Amino acid sequence: MSFDFLSLKPATRFFHAFNDDYYQEVPDDWWVIVTDVVSSTKAIEAGRYKDINMLGAACITAVFNTVGGATIPFVFGGDGASLLCSSDALDALIDELLAVKSFGQDFYDLELRVGCVPVSHIKECGKNIQVARLELSPGNSLALFNGGGLALADSIIKADETGEFCKLHTVTRLPNLEGLSCHWQPLKSVNGQIITLLVHAVHDHEYPRIVDNIEQILNKGNSDINPVKIQHMKLRGLFENFFLEKFAASKGRGTHIWPTLKSLFEKIYLRVANFINLKSGPYQPETYLTELRNNSDFRKFDDMVRMVLDCDLQVIKELHTYLEREQANGKIAYGTHVSNEALMTCLLLDLHHSQHIHFIDGADGGYAMAAKSLKAQTAHWAS
Numbered sequence: 001m002s003f004d005f006l007s008l009k010p011a012t013r014f015f016h017a018f019n020d021d022y023y024q025e026v027p028d029d030w031w032v033i034v035t036d037v038v039s040s041t042k043a044i045e046a047g048r049y050k051d052i053n054m055l056g057a058a059c060i061t062a063v064f065n066t067v068g069g070a071t072i073p074f075v076f077g078g079d080g081a082s083l084l085c086s087s088d089a090l091d092a093l094i095d096e097l098l099a100v101k102s103f104g105q106d107f108y109d110l111e112l113r114v115g116c117v118p119v120s121h122i123k124e125c126g127k128n129i130q131v132a133r134l135e136l137s138p139g140n141s142l143a144l145f146n147g148g149g150l151a152l153a154d155s156i157i158k159a160d161e162t163g164e165f166c167k168l169h170t171v172t173r174l175p176n177l178e179g180l181s182c183h184w185q186p187l188k189s190v191n192g193q194i195i196t197l198l199v200h201a202v203h204d205h206e207y208p209r210i211v212d213n214i215e216q217i218l219n220k221g222n223s224d225i226n227p228v229k230i231q232h233m234k235l236r237g238l239f240e241n242f243f244l245e246k247f248a249a250s251k252g253r254g255t256h257i258w259p260t261l262k263s264l265f266e267k268i269y270l271r272v273a274n275f276i277n278l279k280s281g282p283y284q285p286e287t288y289l290t291e292l293r294n295n296s297d298f299r300k301f302d303d304m305v306r307m308v309l310d311c312d313l314q315v316i317k318e319l320h321t322y323l324e325r326e327q328a329n330g331k332i333a334y335g336t337h338v339s340n341e342a343l344m345t346c347l348l349l350d351l352h353h354s355q356h357i358h359f360i361d362g363a364d365g366g367y368a369m370a371a372k373s374l375k376a377q378t379a380h381w382a383s
Contacts, residue, residue, distance in 0.1 A: 003027050003086075003131075005073050005143065010135035015215075017144045017301040018208040022132035025147075026073075028120040029087050032129065032153040035059045035097060036080030037104075038111040041372070044365045048110075050343055052368070054182065055104045055112060056080045057345040057359050061180040062096045069349055073131045073143030075150075075302045076359040078367030080112075082150050082302065084131065084143075090116065094167060099175035115157030115166040122149040125156075139355045140295045145302040146204065179348045185234045186341040186363055191223045192312040195319065196337040196362030198370045199305040200378065206331055211305060217322060221315040227308055227342040227360055228293045291354055296344070298360040304374075306367065308342050308360045327377065335374030339363040 003026055011022045037043065037052050044052065059081040060074050067089060074083040085093050094116060101112040119129055129149035134142045160166040187194075199214070201207050218225055298308045311319070316338065326332045341363045349355040361367055 003030065005084075005131065005133060006071060006141070008131065008133040010141070011132050011144065012135055014134065014299045014301075015208070015211065017132065017134065017146075018211065022144070023130040023146060024132075026084060026119050026129040026131055026149075028118075028123065030119045031085055031087065031090050031116045032119060032122065032149060033063075033083045033085060033090075033093060033097065033114075033116045034080065034150075034154050034157050035082075035100075035112055035114050036077070036154075038113050040079040040368050043110060044368060048108075049361075049363065049365055049368070050182075051108050051110060052079045053343055053345050053359070053361055053366075054180070055100070055108060055110055057347060058100050058103070058175070058177050058180055059083075059097055059112075060359075061177050061347050062100050062175040063093050064347070064349065065176040065178055066092055066096045070141065070355070070357065073133075073145070075143055075145065075300060076297060076361075077302075077306075078361045082145075082154070084119075084129070095171060096175055098167060098169070098171045099173050100177075102170055102172060103175050103177075113157065113166060115153075115160065117153040117156050117165050119149070121156075122152055125152060127152045134300075136295045136297075136357075137291060137354070139353055140291075140357055142297055142300055142357075143302075144300065148303055151303050181346045181348060182344075183235055183346065184344050186343055187227045187229070187310075187360075188232065188341045189227070189310050190229055190232055191221065191225070191310045191315075193310075193316060194227055194339050194342045194362050195307075195309050195311055195316050196339070196366045196370045197305070197307040197309065197319070198335045198367070198374045199323070200303070200333045200374060202331055202333075207305070210326065210332060213322060214305075214319065217315060217318045218309065218311065220318070221312050223310075223312060225309045225311060226293060226296065226298055227310045228296045228298070228344065228358070229310075230289045230293055233289070287354075288351070288356075291356065292346075292358055295356055296358040296360050298342075308362050308366065310342070333374050333377035335370035335372065335377075337362050337365055337367075337369040339366070342366075 097114045104110045104112040127149045128147035130147045132144040157166045300306045323334045345359045
């Protein structure tokens with residue numbers, strides 16, 4: 001069975017995530033790769049969630065730089081990422097992710113778990129992996145996953161102490177994180193507060209009904225729920241995250257002078273260009289900012305619904321009431337986290353062809369904190 005992510009029929013609306021016509025089964029000889037930050041809750045409590053986000057996004061960046069772009073299915077999970085790859089690409093990608101692991105340990109003092117599970121093993125365990133392609137804009141797509149395989153792979157890797165699935169060895173070289181950046185300040189809520197939402201349906205056929213009900217509640221607010229609002233975006237300070245962006249500019253070589261100058265020039269140029277709408281080369285400020293908003297992953301699906309939304313307080317209250325009712329009826333498990341702002345981490349692949357993706361998470365824990373309450377509910381299912 002052949003599989004080419006970019007050749008999949010493009011879904012153009014988030015609701016297509018619940019239409020089987022857009023999904024294709026992943027071949028048995030492919031692999032699921034999962035990364036996540038170990039003991040991320042402690043780091044969150046220490047106020048380091050932005051570092052956790054950056055390390056999670058670094059995994060996707062390193063993989064894309066290895067395979068030559070966003071050509072394979074992936075999903076950003078806040079404190080890590082899940083990806084699919086062929087057997088031919090596996091060794092190179094694991095090696096690069098182990099370099100990210102070393103980078104995270106050395107520069108952030110965070111431990112990154114890296115593991116992989118063959119799709120054939122997922123199927124032997126009674127689960128499956130199907131993938132759809134949600135096209136955000138031409139050349140920019142997110143993967144949508146169903147079948148239960150990603151969650152199973154995550155559990156297998158976390159439980160493994162032998163090294164069969166969870167990779168215990170290390171590499172000493174540096175990863176190539178070219179394109180990873182964080183130019184923008186946290187995105188403050190305009191409507192009221194930012195809600196990070198996870199919803200896991202007991203039965204897959206319930207998702208269309210549940211998401212439709214959620215969207216009806218969101219539409220009552222009659223407001224823009226995308227946390228990325230161009231008119232309210234502000235650039236970070238000149239030297240904020242400077243080390244990371246300098247390192248990314250080095251393409252994994254770790255040199256100092258040229259990446260430092262390059263990063264400093266880019267930061268200064270970005271400020272001037274956005275202030276006076278200066279168009280130069282591939283960077284067209286108005287076009288880029290419109291694309292940035294469209295290319296944000298504030299809604300996605302990977303065996304559960306993931307959303308980061310800017311909502312007014314009444315809408316958030318109604319959402320909680322609805323979700324509590326569905327949970328009490330045994331239809332879903334869910335988790336939420338409410339904060340005053342969202343975080344955005346950017347991956348600039350090729351501005352000449354408008355290829356750039358922006359990862360959104362709630363501040364102060366976002367997906368990781370929402371997952372805590374969801375896991376408590378799913379544990380109750382098992383009991």
